[in-house]
Amino acid sequence: MSEKSATTPDRKRGSGVKHVYDVLRDEILNLARPPGSPIDEVQLAESLSMSRTPVREALVRLVAEGLVTTLPNRATIVSQIDFLNLHHYFDALTLMYRVTTRLAAQNRTAEDLAVIRAHQAEFSRAVEAQDALAMIATNREFHAAIAEAGRNPYYIALFNRLLDEGRRILRIYYSSYQDRLPQRFVDEHAEMIAAIEAGDVATADRLATAHADQIVGQIRAFISRDLRQPIAL
Numbered sequence: 001m002s003e004k005s006a007t008t009p010d011r012k013r014g015s016g017v018k019h020v021y022d023v024l025r026d027e028i029l030n031l032a033r034p035p036g037s038p039i040d041e042v043q044l045a046e047s048l049s050m051s052r053t054p055v056r057e058a059l060v061r062l063v064a065e066g067l068v069t070t071l072p073n074r075a076t077i078v079s080q081i082d083f084l085n086l087h088h089y090f091d092a093l094t095l096m097y098r099v100t101t102r103l104a105a106q107n108r109t110a111e112d113l114a115v116i117r118a119h120q121a122e123f124s125r126a127v128e129a130q131d132a133l134a135m136i137a138t139n140r141e142f143h144a145a146i147a148e149a150g151r152n153p154y155y156i157a158l159f160n161r162l163l164d165e166g167r168r169i170l171r172i173y174y175s176s177y178q179d180r181l182p183q184r185f186v187d188e189h190a191e192m193i194a195a196i197e198a199g200d201v202a203t204a205d206r207l208a209t210a211h212a213d214q215i216v217g218q219i220r221a222f223i224s225r226d227l228r229q230p231i232a233l
Contacts, residue, residue, distance in 0.1 A: 004168055016054035028078050029068050029167035030133050039068065039076045049199065066165075078133055081168055083223065090219075093166060094212040096159040100143070101192060101208035103150025105201045112149035119145050122191060124186050132179040136170050142189060146196065173215060176222035188214075 024044070027033045039059070045052045048054060062068035069079045106111070119142040126134035135138060140163045147159045188211050195204040 005156065016050055017057045017061075020024045020044070020048060020050065020054050020058035024058060025062060025065075025067065028062070029164065029171075031168055031171045033078045035078050035168070036081045037078045039078065041076070077082065079233070085160075086169075086223075089162070089166070089169070090216045092158075093162050094209065095217065096147075096155065096162055097143070097208040097212040098205050100147040100150045100155055100159050101196065101204045102201050103152055104146045104196045105199050105204040108149040108196050108199075112145070113193070116142065116145045116149065116193055116196070117127045120186075120189050123189065127183070127186055130179050130181075132174040135174060135179075135181060136167050138165065139170065140164070146192070149196070169219060170215075173219050174220060176218055185214075 024033075024039075033039070034152045041052050041055050041059070048055070059070075061068060067079050070076050088181055104116075108116075119138060123135065123138040123142050126138050143163060144156075145162055147156045150156070162174060188207065192204065192207045194212065195207055
């Protein structure tokens with residue numbers, strides 16, 4: 001498609017930008033495009049049958065989100081995962097697990113519980129199918145629904161951002177289990193739902209803390225083990 005496509009109405013161009021953004025963002029978050037890998041605008045535009053204009057606009061959005069980096073030589077790459085500062089991310093994630101689950105126990109409605117259970121059922125099916133990408137997506141929606149039940153828009157926005165940024169980390173997490181997630185993690189979700197339904201804030205907090213601690217501990221152990229692997233010379 002030629003550059004003339006850029007002169008199509010804004011609505012169509014906006015739709016094209018969103019499509020490029022969604023495709024590229026999913027590929028980055030799911031590690032289909034590894035950290036540090038180059039992004040070729042021309043190749044990407046050709047593969048999506050679009051002009052380079054919506055590709056450039058989508059890349060600008062991804063740069064703003066920290067998922068894409070433009071180097072001094074104007075090359076564009078997938079942003080690296082900042083392992084050195086990962087502890088800050090883990091601290092924020094654990095806090096938001098706790099806060100959102102506590103608030104859900106206080107403020108949930110019957111409609112909220114129905115949505116949370118629906119996402120839990122989808123997560124359970126993904127675990128049974130050993131579909132890592134589906135596990136990541138459904139886990140995100142499960143916890144986002146819990147945040148929605150808490151009714152604090154600031155926490156909802158922050159937690160959604162953390163959940164999205166953490167999809168690359170969560171892909172590493174599932175890899176540590178060879179994508180065969182133990183059933184006990186499905187059961188942990190079910191226990192959190194029960195505490196939320198009962199309005200038991202203390203138990204909801206305890207379960208959310210344990211859930212987050214398990215995830216953080218597993219990722220740290222996996223990263224540490226991977227870094228200790230012998231290097232072939």
